[in-house]
Amino acid sequence: MRGEPLDAETIVSATEEVLRRHGPEKATVLDVARLLGVSHGSVYRHFPSKAALREAVIRRWLDRVQEQLAAAVQAPGLTPPDRLRALLTAMFAAKWAKAREDPELFATFRVLAMEHSSVSSAHIAFLLAQIRAIVADGIAGGDFAAGEPEVIARAVLNATSRFHHPTHAPEWRSPEVEAESEDVVSLILNGIRAR
Amino acid sequence: MRGEPLDAETIVSATEEVLRRHGPEKATVLDVARLLGVSHGSVYRHFPSKAALREAVIRRWLDRVQEQLAAAVQAPGLTPPDRLRALLTAMFAAKWAKAREDPELFATFRVLAMEHSSVSSAHIAFLLAQIRAIVADGIAGGDFAAGEPEVIARAVLNATSRFHHPTHAPEWRSPEVEAESEDVVSLILNGIRAR
C-alpha cells in the first residue's frame, strides 16, 4: 500500500512525532499507523508492544543526549576537576533544555524512569560510567583524594539528583536552580579534591 | 448534640485519623464530621476549607518530627561535623520511617509539597535554619572552611534531596539507600571541612 519499505527506524520516528504531539497518555499505536499510512498490525510486526515502541523512542532520544555529553567531556587540556564540572553542567543543561523544549517527550522519559524501565537504567549506567572514568583519572593523577571510583561516582550522581532526575523537573523552572546547582557542584568538587 | 466542646485540636486529630485511613484522595470533610458525630458545618466553623484542615494536620505532624530533629542535634559534646552528620541521618531516618509506617499521611505531605504549600515551605525553612546554625558554628570554630552559611546550608539540603524529598519516597524501599546516603553525607562533610 506504500512505496517505501517500512522499517523500525521509520516507525520510531513516527512514534516520536506522535508522542511529541499527543504526549505519553494520549498517544496510541493507531495514531502511529495512521501517520505512516499503514495498518496497526504492521507496526506490531516490528515491535512486540506499545511499551517497546515507547522505549525505542526514548532510547534513541537518550543516545543523542549521551553523545552530546560524551563530547562535552572530550574538550582537550582540561583537568579532571574541570572535566567533572563540565560533565555535570552539560548534563543539567541538557535535561533542563529537554524538559522546557520537548515537554511531551520528556514526560515520556519520566514515565519510563518511574517504571524502572531498562532504558532509564541504561541511562543511569552511562552517566555513572562517565563520572567514574573522570574520578578514576583524577585519583590516578593526584587531583582527587583516594577512594573507590564506583562509590564516589554514585555519590556524585545521588548528590545532584535534584538537578537531573526527571521527578524534579517542575522545580527547574525556578530561576535560582542554576546558581544552586553551581553551589552543589562546588561542594562536591571540594569533597573529592585531594587535600 | 455532643457533651464535649468541639475545638480545633479535636478536629485535627479526627482529620488525621480519617487521612490515615482513607488517604488524601478519598478523605472527605463529611468523613471527619461523621467520625466526630457532628455536622460538617461545625467543622467549617473552625477551618475555612478542606485544604486548611489538611494543612493543619500536616503542620502538627511536621512539628513533632522537627522536635525530634532538634533533640538529635542537642546531644552534648559533639563537634559541628558530628552534629551535622547526626542531623542529616536523623532527618533521613524520620522521613523513611514516616513513609513506611504512615504511608497515607506521608502521601498527604507529598501533595502539599507538590502544591508548594506554606506548610512545606516552613518545613524547608526549619531544616535550612538547623543546618545553617551548625555550619555557622563550624566555621566559627575552624572545623569548616570559610563561606556563607546560608548558601552552604542550601547546598547541603539540595545535595541530599534524594534522601529526604518526598518525591523520592518510592526509591527509599531499596536496601542500598542507607549506604548511599552515608556516602553522600561523607562527601558533603569532606566538601565543607577546613583544609
Added chain:
DNA sequence: GGAATGACAGATAGCAATATTTGTCAGCCA
C-alpha cells in the same frame, strides 16, 4: 514466501447522567 491487512476478543478510555462533596448561611436551640 514474506510483508501487510483487517476482523476479532479482551482491556481501556471516554462520556453523560447521577450522586456525593464542598462551602455558605439563615435559622434553631441550649
Added chain:
DNA sequence: TGGCTGACAAATATTGCTATCTGTCATTCC
C-alpha cells in the same frame, strides 16, 4: 448569644454504557 444544624448551589466524583485501543492471527496480496 454562640455554637450547631441542615438545606442549598456549585463543583467534583462515581457509575454504567459506549467507543476506542491493544495485541493476535488467519487470510490476502505482491
